[in-house]
Amino acid sequence: MLKIITLEEAVGSTLAHDITEIRPGVFKGPAFRKGHTVCQEDICHLQRLGKNHLYVIDLAEDEIHENEAAAILAAALAGDGIRWKNEPREGKIKLLADTNGLLQVNSATLAAFNMIDEVMCATLHNHTLVRKGELVAATRAIPLVMKRAPIERAAAIAADNGPVLAVRPLRHARVGLVITGNEVYHGLIEDRFAPVLTDKVTKLGSEVVALDFVPDDADRIAAVIRAHMGRGCDLLLLTGGMSVDPDDVTRHGILKGGAGEFHYGSAVLPGAMFLVAYLDDVPLLGVPACALHHQVTVLDLVLPRVLAGEHIGKADLAFLGHGGLCRDCPECLYPHCPFGKGS
Secondary structure, eight states, X not given: OEEEEEHXXXXXXXXXXXXXXXXXXXXXXXXXXXTOBOOTTXXXXXXXXXXXXXXXXXOOTTEEEHHHHHHHHHHHXXXXXXXXXXXXXXXXXXXXXXXXXXXXXXXXXXXXXHTSTTEEEEEOOTTOEEOTTOEEEEEEESSSEEEXXXXXXXXXXXXXSXXXXXXXXXXXXXXXXXXEOHHHHTTSSOOOHXXXXXXXXXXXXXXXXXXXXXXXXXHHHHHHXXXXXXXXXXEEEEESOOSSSTTOOHHHHHHHTTOSEEEXXXXXXXXXTOEEEEETTEEXXXXXXXXXXXXXXXXXXXXXXXXXXXXXXXXXXXXXXTTOBOOOOSSOOTTSSSTTTTO
8 A cells, every 4th residue: 555755754764756847848757765764865856846745655465566567468479589687677678579570469468468457568550570688568557566466367368378579580482583574584684583582681690602594484393392302492572574464474383383272363453463372381472563563562571471480471471461551752751650550
């Protein structure tokens, strides 16, 4: 329980919580920290902060202080690739990425956690690429003192249905590029796909180890797919021939190559004609022509997830629809924009 005392009575007492100071445009943070012993010289400062009274805490057996509560919550929320220190600031604990990788947020469990009275956790969006040391979430108990039961209930929800937060490192993939199309194969037009895709692959820490140009021939596309597999490629990107025109046969080549799982079409613009297939657990991503004309497409949403070890299926491509409409801004600000943030 909390006991209110005057400032004059507070001299010699120990602060039960951080006291925040805000100087607009200059400073926001704790002027005094929990555990500070109040002295006579502090009185004027506290009065300037609008404090005419302070609180002394006398915890009952079933009560808990905000700092202890925050540590319990943070421990329950953090999964692999997440680190935190038991150093609450104003009752809040920050959760940081412990590695470069892809943030994964169990949004359903996070919502259930936040439904518990007097606790909260705020995170970055699911599937955000993060760097080691980056802030990805923060949690706190909202009152200064509360009952233990809600804290324990929230922690149990997070722990039993977790991890709520994790960062998955991206693997180093050996990528094969298969550029299809008669015009490129016969040299009638210059290929522009290979440099675009190579740039995206290398920026995510992988490497292109094989590159082949193939005409619009399903059997030859299938043969190149198998050849890339034989060279040790563990991820294939195929371009061209992804539309519904009769001479667009890349999809048929992928099936002839032996793909056992095949999903054509995504709920994303640009990128509706995207394709995901699997051959002996090796992902094959069919990249539509929009990747040549737009800086960011469905490929930029899916490729990091594949490299983080996710198996992308029909449902994943469907859920991309929420937030999957690019606003085609004159100056692209991705990833600092809403594109892809709904899934």
